[in-house]
Amino acid sequence: MSNVPSDLKYAKSHEWVRVSGEIATVGITDHAQHELTDVVFVELPEKGRVLKAGDACAVVESVKTASDIYSPVSGEITEINNAVVDNPALVNTEPYSGGWFYKIKLSHPQEVNALLAPAQYSTQISGAAA
Amino acid sequence: MRLSFPCGRIGRRKFLFEAGLGFFVSLDKGEFIGRPVLAEQKAKGVRKKLVAFKMADKSAPPRPHYPIWNADPNPQRLGEVVSGTQSPSLGIGIGLGYVPPDFSRSQTPIEIEIRGKRAAALVVPKPFYRKPD
Numbered sequence: 001m002s003n004v005p006s007d008l009k010y011a012k013s014h015e016w017v018r019v020s021g022e023i024a025t026v027g028i029t030d031h032a033q034h035e036l037t038d039v040v041f042v043e044l045p046e047k048g049r050v051l052k053a054g055d056a057c058a059v060v061e062s063v064k065t066a067s068d069i070y071s072p073v074s075g076e077i078t079e080i081n082n083a084v085v086d087n088p089a090l091v092n093t094e095p096y097s098g099g100w101f102y103k104i105k106l107s108h109p110q111e112v113n114a115l116l117a118p119a120q121y122s123t124q125i126s127g128a129a130a
Numbered sequence: 131m132r133l134s135f136p137c138g139r140i141g142r143r144k145f146l147f148e149a150g151l152g153f154f155v156s157l158d159k160g161e162f163i164g165r166p167v168l169a170e171q172k173a174k175g176v177r178k179k180l181v182a183f184k185m186a187d188k189s190a191p192p193r194p195h196y197p198i199w200n201a202d203p204n205p206q207r208l209g210e211v212v213s214g215t216q217s218p219s220l221g222i223g224i225g226l227g228y229v230p231p232d233f234s235r236s237q238t239p240i241e242i243e244i245r246g247k248r249a250a251a252l253v254v255p256k257p258f259y260r261k262p263d
Binding site for chain 2: 040043063
C-alpha cells in the first residue's frame with residue numbers, strides 16, 4: 001500500500017504539492033515512484049522559469065521508462081533540488097522529503113484547492129491498482 | 131549483464147554481417163532467401179555495423195530508436211540505437227546501435243540524441259563489463 005501523507009495535495013498525474021505561504025514544493029508520489037521502478041535520471045526546470053498548471057516541466061527516467069512531470073500549479077520556479085539530480089534514487093527512497101523536485105512561487109494560489117485531497121488520491125490509486 | 135542481439139534486425143537475414151554474425155552464415159550451401167544480398171555484402175563490405183557504446187557522462191538512459199550522430203560541429207546522422215539502458219554495474223547508460231564502418235572503431239566519440247538534446251558517448255568493445263576476479 002502506497003504512502004499518501006495527509007498534509008499534502010495531489011494531482012491526478014501523481015505529483016504532490018506541499019504549500020507553505022506563497023511557496024509550494026512539488027514532487028512525485030510514493031505510488032508514482034513505485035510504478036516507475038528504479039529512477040536513474042531526473043531533469044528539472046530552470047530556476048526562474050514561469051509555469052502554467054499542467055505544463056510539462058521535468059522528466060523522470062527509470063530503468064523502465066521516461067516520464068514527463070506536469071506542474072500541478074502555476075507560478076515561478078524559485079528553487080530546484082540539485083540533490084535529486086545528483087542522486088535520482090532519492091525519488092525512490094524519500095519521495096516526500098529528500099526526493100522533492102522544485103519550489104514554485106504560486107501565481108494562482110486558488111489552484112491548490114482544485115487538487116485532490118489525500119483521501120481522493122488514495123481512492124484514485126487503489127482504483128488504478130485494482 | 132549481457133545485452134542480447136537486436137532480434138528485429140538479425141531476424142531479417144540480410145543484416146547478419148552488419149550485426150557481426152557472419153560466422154553463422156554459410157554462403158556455399160546453395161541458394162536461400164537473402165543470399166544475393168549477403169554475398170554482395172561479404173564481397174564489398176557492409177554499409178553499417180553494430181557497435182556497443184557507453185555514455186561519456188551521466189545522462190538519461192539511451193533507448194531504442196534514439197538517433198546516433200557524429201561528434202562533430204557538422205552534424206551527420208549515423209544511425210540509431212537498437213537496444214539501450216542504464217547499466218547498474220557501470221552506473222552509466224550503455225547500448226547497441228548501427229553506425230557506418232568508419233565510426234565503428236573502439237573509442238570513437240559519437241553522440242546519442244536523447245529527447246532533442248545530444249549527449250556524448252564512446253564506442254566501446256564488448257563485453258561492456260567483466261566481473262572482477
